Amino acid sequence: MTDQTIGRTPVPVDTDDLSGLLLRVAELRDKAALAALFSHFGPRIKSMMLKLGSSDAVAEDLVQETFVSVWRKASMYSQQRGAASTWIFTIARNLRIDQLRRQSNKPYEDLDDLDMASDAPLGSSLVEQNQIIERVTKALTSLPVEQQEVVRLSFIHDMPHAQIAETVGIPLGTVKSRLRLAYERLRPMLEDLQ
Structure with missing residues (x-):
């Protein structure tokens, strides 16, 4: 007390x-x-x-x-x-x-007045992307068919080299050499895109 x-x-x-x-x-x-x-x-x-x-x-x-x-x-x-x-x-x-x-509690904001950046590409970006796709497609068609096939499976289908060899029915070393030859041909045509 x-x-x-x-x-x-x-x-x-x-x-x-x-x-x-x-x-x-x-x-x-x-x-x-x-x-x-x-x-x-x-x-x-x-x-x-x-x-x-x-x-x-x-x-x-x-x-x-x-x-x-x-x-x-x-x-x-x-x-x-x-x-x-x-x-x-x-x-x-x-x-x-x-x-x-x-x-x-946050003050109310009217969402109609809120400016948000769009995720959609601008018109000029779309044109540029289409031009790049066109150039890459043209460069790929200049390759021999067997090189086109391994490039397509490697980059478009994202297959590992061993799986490409199994799918196409060729040795792993052949897959690697075809990809190397394809890179050597494509590099001068597309090096400005990097």
Whole structure:
């Protein structure tokens, strides 16, 4: 039990009877009882807020808001409904939820007025892409048929060299040499595209 002073008269404060302190705040508007509740619960509420991810400053603000609410709403507390600690921690939890809701509210933006870049290519890009495709196709048709086949399977169908050899029915070394010969022929025709 500790003594708190209101004006010049010491008032006994029993922190073992938290419900009694809360009732004194409700019935007598006892500031010493509120101070005792604050001393007891303040650090615990701050710790809870920090564990829930609040910054130090926000946690302290929430502790202050909690005890302002306790002062204002003390008359709503009933021992029959639960312990003082449950009632006070519920107030703190609700204030934390309200604080998170205020943070998450963003001003309304009308999406009709929002300019977003299109993923579709521009007309000039489409023309350029078509020209590149045309050049690559023309260069590929200049290759012998057996080289065209291994290039097509390697790059268009993304087959590994061993699978190309199996599919076409030729040795792996032949696949590699056909691809090398094809690269040597295509390089001078398409090197400006890199």
